[in-house]
Amino acid sequence: MSETAAAPQAIDLLISARWIVPVVPENIVLEHHAVAVDDGRIIAVLPLAEAEARFQPKQKKALGRHVLLPGLINMHGHAAMTLFRGLADDLPLMTWLNDHIWPAERRFVDENFVADGTLLAIAEMIRGGTTTFSDMYFFPEVTAEVAHSHRIRSQICFPVLDFPTSWGSGPEEYLRKGLNLYDRYRNSEWINVGFGPHAPYTLSDGPMRQIVSLAEEIDATIQIHLHETAFEVQEAINNTGLRPTQRLAELGMLTPRTQCVHMTQIDDHDVRLLVESGATVVHCPESNLKLASGFCPTEKLRAAGVNLTLGTDGAASNNDLDLLGEMRTAALLAKAVSGNAAALNAHQTLAMTTINAARALGRDNDLGSLETGKLADIIAIDLSDDLCQPVYDPVSHLVYSVNSRQVSHNWIGGELHLENGELLRIDLHSLRERVADWATRIRAEDR
Amino acid sequence: MSETAAAPQAIDLLISARWIVPVVPENIVLEHHAVAVDDGRIIAVLPLAEAEARFQPKQKKALGRHVLLPGLINMHGHAAMTLFRGLADDLPLMTWLNDHIWPAERRFVDENFVADGTLLAIAEMIRGGTTTFSDMYFFPEVTAEVAHSHRIRSQICFPVLDFPTSWGSGPEEYLRKGLNLYDRYRNSEWINVGFGPHAPYTLSDGPMRQIVSLAEEIDATIQIHLHETAFEVQEAINNTGLRPTQRLAELGMLTPRTQCVHMTQIDDHDVRLLVESGATVVHCPESNLKLASGFCPTEKLRAAGVNLTLGTDGAASNNDLDLLGEMRTAALLAKAVSGNAAALNAHQTLAMTTINAARALGRDNDLGSLETGKLADIIAIDLSDDLCQPVYDPVSHLVYSVNSRQVSHNWIGGELHLENGELLRIDLHSLRERVADWATRIRAEDR
Numbered sequence: 001m002s003e004t005a006a007a008p009q010a011i012d013l014l015i016s017a018r019w020i021v022p023v024v025p026e027n028i029v030l031e032h033h034a035v036a037v038d039d040g041r042i043i044a045v046l047p048l049a050e051a052e053a054r055f056q057p058k059q060k061k062a063l064g065r066h067v068l069l070p071g072l073i074n075m076h077g078h079a080a081m082t083l084f085r086g087l088a089d090d091l092p093l094m095t096w097l098n099d100h101i102w103p104a105e106r107r108f109v110d111e112n113f114v115a116d117g118t119l120l121a122i123a124e125m126i127r128g129g130t131t132t133f134s135d136m137y138f139f140p141e142v143t144a145e146v147a148h149s150h151r152i153r154s155q156i157c158f159p160v161l162d163f164p165t166s167w168g169s170g171p172e173e174y175l176r177k178g179l180n181l182y183d184r185y186r187n188s189e190w191i192n193v194g195f196g197p198h199a200p201y202t203l204s205d206g207p208m209r210q211i212v213s214l215a216e217e218i219d220a221t222i223q224i225h226l227h228e229t230a231f232e233v234q235e236a237i238n239n240t241g242l243r244p245t246q247r248l249a250e251l252g253m254l255t256p257r258t259q260c261v262h263m264t265q266i267d268d269h270d271v272r273l274l275v276e277s278g279a280t281v282v283h284c285p286e287s288n289l290k291l292a293s294g295f296c297p298t299e300k301l302r303a304a305g306v307n308l309t310l311g312t313d314g315a316a317s318n319n320d321l322d323l324l325g326e327m328r329t330a331a332l333l334a335k336a337v338s339g340n341a342a343a344l345n346a347h348q349t350l351a352m353t354t355i356n357a358a359r360a361l362g363r364d365n366d367l368g369s370l371e372t373g374k375l376a377d378i379i380a381i382d383l384s385d386d387l388c389q390p391v392y393d394p395v396s397h398l399v400y401s402v403n404s405r406q407v408s409h410n411w412i413g414g415e416l417h418l419e420n421g422e423l424l425r426i427d428l429h430s431l432r433e434r435v436a437d438w439a440t441r442i443r444a445e446d447r
Numbered sequence: 448m449s450e451t452a453a454a455p456q457a458i459d460l461l462i463s464a465r466w467i468v469p470v471v472p473e474n475i476v477l478e479h480h481a482v483a484v485d486d487g488r489i490i491a492v493l494p495l496a497e498a499e500a501r502f503q504p505k506q507k508k509a510l511g512r513h514v515l516l517p518g519l520i521n522m523h524g525h526a527a528m529t530l531f532r533g534l535a536d537d538l539p540l541m542t543w544l545n546d547h548i549w550p551a552e553r554r555f556v557d558e559n560f561v562a563d564g565t566l567l568a569i570a571e572m573i574r575g576g577t578t579t580f581s582d583m584y585f586f587p588e589v590t591a592e593v594a595h596s597h598r599i600r601s602q603i604c605f606p607v608l609d610f611p612t613s614w615g616s617g618p619e620e621y622l623r624k625g626l627n628l629y630d631r632y633r634n635s636e637w638i639n640v641g642f643g644p645h646a647p648y649t650l651s652d653g654p655m656r657q658i659v660s661l662a663e664e665i666d667a668t669i670q671i672h673l674h675e676t677a678f679e680v681q682e683a684i685n686n687t688g689l690r691p692t693q694r695l696a697e698l699g700m701l702t703p704r705t706q707c708v709h710m711t712q713i714d715d716h717d718v719r720l721l722v723e724s725g726a727t728v729v730h731c732p733e734s735n736l737k738l739a740s741g742f743c744p745t746e747k748l749r750a751a752g753v754n755l756t757l758g759t760d761g762a763a764s765n766n767d768l769d770l771l772g773e774m775r776t777a778a779l780l781a782k783a784v785s786g787n788a789a790a791l792n793a794h795q796t797l798a799m800t801t802i803n804a805a806r807a808l809g810r811d812n813d814l815g816s817l818e819t820g821k822l823a824d825i826i827a828i829d830l831s832d833d834l835c836q837p838v839y840d841p842v843s844h845l846v847y848s849v850n851s852r853q854v855s856h857n858w859i860g861g862e863l864h865l866e867n868g869e870l871l872r873i874d875l876h877s878l879r880e881r882v883a884d885w886a887t888r889i890r891a892e893d894r
Contacts, residue, residue: 083837085835085836085837085839085848086837086838086839086840086843086844086847086848087839088839089792089793089840089843089847090778090788090789090792090793090843091788091789092787092788092789093788096788120834120836123833123834124834124835127834286779288783289779289780289782289783290779290782290788290847291782291788292782292783292785292786292787292788292790293783294783294786295783318847319843319844319847319848320835320847320848320850322850325772329776329779331537332733332736332737332776333736335736335737335738335739336735336736336739336740336741336742338739339739339741340539340739341537341538341539341540341543341737341738341739342537342538342539343537343739345536345537346536346537386570386875386878386879386882387567387570387571387574388532388571388767389532389567389879389882389883389886390530390532390533390882390883390885390886390889390890391533391886392532392533392534392535392886392889392890392893393533393536396533396536396537396766397533397766400533400536400737400765400766400767401532401533401762401766401767403767403769403850403851403852404850405850405852428833431833432833432836435833435836435837436836436837438837439836439837439838439839442837442839443839446839
């Protein structure tokens, strides 16, 4: 009997690209390779010639001028607040909050506001290469529903505060509603529901402890604003005798499931608590700069072994949801803050928005790299633009030179959401009208 | 006799726009106005209805979703180095220079390199809304020629150093060649030739004094790298007993015609010297961050009355020539550095790239604002993009939200260079091939 070649395997999709940056293994760039996708997952990453012999794809996408990489993960934001983008800038923090953002929230934030604002954010994020986002805002069940129906992945951290808001009367109701939301999506591949204790200064020890124990019981993530400003840290010391990080550590809240957002104003003891606990830091450099919050010492944290991730924060304090731009800001800022031009290099910065974020979500088996077995969340960026030549190193290019408008394709679970820069699954025309309507009403009330 | 309306005046061009930000007068936004252009100059800025009654334009451009503003002025760069974009990143400053940039310069920089690199830079700058750029590099006569033939305005600061380079043997030859260049363009509306004493640590007192006296005699500008790093300042104190700013002041080099580039590491005495002399500061935030040089205290300088401008620096240390992005970085960074979220607001940031820059060039009669009598250097930015809605304040939007790809039109002296994002006067196809060829050769030599 003679040997015959195995028949090619039928698969859904084969994407080939000039460069592939798989993120894991780290620090490599593959040239003239392909990613094979079937049933929403990556089944191989291999040289193109080999891929063509081995697979019979229903669909082929040849991206000869592009770099392919894992979809980006935006680890902190308030999607609905996109409707407040640029409403009030260049103001001291308390004026911004007291005179603009909080009155506008009281007046306008309801289910419809959250639905429209979230969809606008999702459109911008998919356009910019994001495939998973984390959110913390009122009416999280609406955010979850909009994200779910538009097939983008998300971590929805429902807010818990001591005081009443439009979404609930206090900790008991927030937790009850949040746990219902958790139950609704507990087996979802698309939505992870986590706890969102708003901040140390808005939540007392009792509900903090409840969250610690509930999150452990159901193995859920916790996201909290922490050490955002010097004022916060000083007030905490005045009121509790403890720095906020120390207080959370004593409450048992710092674990590998915990995501600490901002983390400016941190000292060596804070760093040690982060390292020992395995908690993640979510760095939001543009928001920290714009609100004059201070500098997160990212290079120091990275060198100490802290899991570092990146978030845009809400568009009201950024003023965009451009994660490529945020990577650039993070990489540039880390160098000046640490006094070391070699700090936070391009590969490390890309890890923050991919594999490190997947780890923070407890989903590094599924997300964060282009590896066999992972979900097919994949983006392509066109590096052929004449005005960003030459390209010596595609990863350096991604972080320091690329304009987010060069993101050309975005697949989530193997489904194409963006093709040659055009959104395929969002009706921008009807969204535009609703956004214009909100803007007219919000502008009329803002003084 | 009955009165008759005056016949409409024939003009070259009438541009109307949804918003016009003239920059002077400051802090205003005009709605539904138009700019009338004739013979390369602005002859009126007025309400659209009035413009239509008063003028009979040969050409009309109605930009109903756009903001119109003065062309941006990039006050510091090394255009030819665009061919080294991303050649070597994430390295300590001296490794970057010694092992990559300087060897590549020695090997490749000649007239052809400067011509092709400069044209690539000009294409990127025009696409991003720049209408005037300042340059300091070897073979400045080539940079001037390429800029002149492509009808973009420039300030060409010819380099002067103590030591020989590919362009000359020492101060005497640099000055001789530079003064020839000055003579060639002395009456040009397009090219201003200025002195480029490279830095305090590369030029001794003798040629510094010569430059001071020559520049005064011919009323030319001087641009110098100053206080770029802490190392520079400390070495200067060790070697001369003086901080670099103090040394320049004693040499008579600080005048209203002097542009000090970088200015990190400055103390109160340095600020006083800048204020007293009327010298300009050219802030290059992204380069300062990327090379870990430190922070220029822009808000402090602004509040003290120093004329503040903005530059991208070369693409080798940025890695783009996107002045809108640089404005955003400057505005964000100023807040965190000063600890004040109200620092360097959007209007003040826009002034840095327009009227303040025009003042630094000694050309505020011609450039830097949309005012009657000024040269018609005008850009339009399309604010209708669905993914950066809503627009509450177009100036805040320009600084904090706009993507440089939204720059749609660019007129220099009334001539259209960019239309709906397409470059009209540069042959990108042939440029692309030459750039690819340089990149191949440079990559082969870089280790």
